[in-house]
Amino acid sequence: MKLTxxxxxxxxxxxxYLLEHNQxxxxxxxxxxQGVKYLRERNWIVPPISVSKLNAVILTHAHIDHxxxxxxxxxxxxxxxxxxxxxxxxxxKILLPDAGFLQEEDARFANKYSFSKHKPxxxxxxxxxxxxxxKQFRSCAYHSPLALPGDLQLSFSPTGHILGxxxxxxxxxxxxxxxxxxxxxxxxxxxxMYDPEPINTTDYLVTESTYGDxxxxxxxxxxxxxxxxxxxxxxxxxxxxxAFAVGRAQLILHLVAELIEKNRINKIPVFLNSPxxxxxxxxxxxxxxxxxxxxxxCNRIDQYTHYVKTVAESIDLNTRQFPCVIISAxxxxxxxRVLHHLKAICGNYRNSIVFVxxxxxxxxxxxxxxxxxxxxxxxKYYPVKAEIHHLDNFSAHGDYKDILTWLKMIxxxxxxxxxxxxxxxxxxxxxxxxxxxxxxxxxxxxxxDSIELK
Ligand SMILES: [Zn+2]
Numbered sequence: 123m124k125l126t127x128x129x130x131x132x133x134x135x136x137x138x139y140l141l142e143h144n145q146x147x148x149x150x151x152x153x154x155x156q157g158v159k160y161l162r163e164r165n166w167i168v169p170p171i172s173v174s175k176l177n178a179v180i181l182t183h184a185h186i187d188h189x190x191x192x193x194x195x196x197x198x199x200x201x202x203x204x205x206x207x208x209x210x211x212x213x214x215k216i217l218l219p220d221a222g223f224l225q226e227e228d229a230r231f232a233n234k235y236s237f238s239k240h241k242p243x244x245x246x247x248x249x250x251x252x253x254x255x256x257k258q259f260r261s262c263a264y265h266s267p268l269a270l271p272g273d274l275q276l277s278f279s280p281t282g283h284i285l286g287x288x289x290x291x292x293x294x295x296x297x298x299x300x301x302x303x304x305x306x307x308x309x310x311x312x313x314x315m316y317d318p319e320p321i322n323t324t325d326y327l328v329t330e331s332t333y334g335d336x337x338x339x340x341x342x343x344x345x346x347x348x349x350x351x352x353x354x355x356x357x358x359x360x361x362x363x364x365a366f367a368v369g370r371a372q373l374i375l376h377l378v379a380e381l382i383e384k385n386r387i388n389k390i391p392v393f394l395n396s397p398x399x400x401x402x403x404x405x406x407x408x409x410x411x412x413x414x415x416x417x418x419x420c421n422r423i424d425q426y427t428h429y430v431k432t433v434a435e436s437i438d439l440n441t442r443q444f445p446c447v448i449i450s451a452x453x454x455x456x457x458x459r460v461l462h463h464l465k466a467i468c469g470n471y472r473n474s475i476v477f478v479x480x481x482x483x484x485x486x487x488x489x490x491x492x493x494x495x496x497x498x499x500x501x502k503y504y505p506v507k508a509e510i511h512h513l514d515n516f517s518a519h520g521d522y523k524d525i526l527t528w529l530k531m532i533x534x535x536x537x538x539x540x541x542x543x544x545x546x547x548x549x550x551x552x553x554x555x556x557x558x559x560x561x562x563x564x565x566x567x568x569x570x571d572s573i574e575l576k
């Protein structure tokens with residue numbers, strides 16, 4: 123077995139791992155690079171693999187940094203199957219076409235203002251390309267081993283990160299070698315996701331390290347949310363929650379519905395204003411048996427939530443002045459409908475803006491939580507007078523304690539643990555903790571490193 127790291131090395135995006143075994147090739151995760159420019163430019167470099175000969179792509183989960191390069195791979199000649207869980211498949215049906223649409227929008231914008239060095243600027247792929255790539259998806263059940271060419275067995279086990287997220291295990295019977303990819307690991311005692319499921323054993327492990335150097339604040343999420351909503355609505359203000367459309371938006375809806383149901387907050391209107399979050403909520407409700415959501419919880423979400431579907435309704439929402447909760451995407455306020463709410467809400471001290479997840483460097487969300495007194499949106503500056511909260515306790519990623527808890531359940535030390543999907547400090551910090559606390563051999567691979575797994 124030979125493993126090559128084509129993404130998520132010393133960064134949290136672009137997850138892509140090439141596995142070569144018995145003359146067969148597989149790509150585990152097929153993520154888009156996001157964030158800083160030199161990384162995004164890698165999206166335009168075709169991976170150094172024979173794309174048309176690739177046997178299959180295997181996805182750990184639907185997030186774009188793990189799946190978003192797939193339509194480009196198909197455009198470049200990949201015709202094989204894409205294996206993933208059913209939840210991942212359903213979420214990709216909304217996430218990938220949206221990613222294509224956004225890239226078309228970016229290209230249109232670049233052409234309109236002529237700021238791209240490429241004339242004309244082209245999208246990496248279109249919404250249509252993304253829809254085309256979905257035809258290659260094959261859903262797999264958890265714990266149902268699938269035989270792949272090259273004497274490999276593939277299986278998925280849930281990791282509690284988002285719906286459908288799973289660890290991917292590949293086993294070669296002839297060499298008696300197992301390789302496991304964690305994908306993104308969720309948290310223990312999450313309010314909506316079940317705990318990450320342990321794996322028994324593996325010879326080699328590729329683990330994420332997003333929070334490899336941090337611990338989440340041990341807060342009671344319901345309590346904190348109750349206090350913020352009560353304080354804001356008592357002074358006649360609006361609570362705006364920029365949230366990631368998949369996962370976090372559903373968790374917030376679930377918690378707010380519970381607070382209303384238990385009379386812990388007044389029965390105020392709750393608006394979900396993001397077409398993608400609305401579609402994702404419908405999928406989460408359909409797959410509620412995979413989550414800690416009962417049918418009653420799902421009904422309660424519908425009972426207390428106004429789904430804002432049209433642009434006219436979205437605009438109308440900003441003309442209203444009454445206490446309410448608005449949940450909108452994107453989670454880092456880098457785009458989407460949340461920007462219109464931000465413009466209308468941020469200048470009034472009565473309002474609160476609550477960020478509920480990781481805010482990447484350089485995003486509007488990061489600058490607002492760092493206390494800027496004005497924020498630039500659509501070319502204009504707006505004063506920030508609203509009360510700002512950052513609750514990274516709502517993250518869908520485990521912290522280093524969660525990661526170590528999951529690792530400790532593996533019965534014997536892997537021959538080597540590769541630490542990926544983390545900024546350099548986070549990845550190295552997790553490396554040291556694994557080495558010191560578990561005594562395991564581990565390393566932080568670099569971009570395009572290739573390793574023979576014996
Ligand atoms: Zn993820």
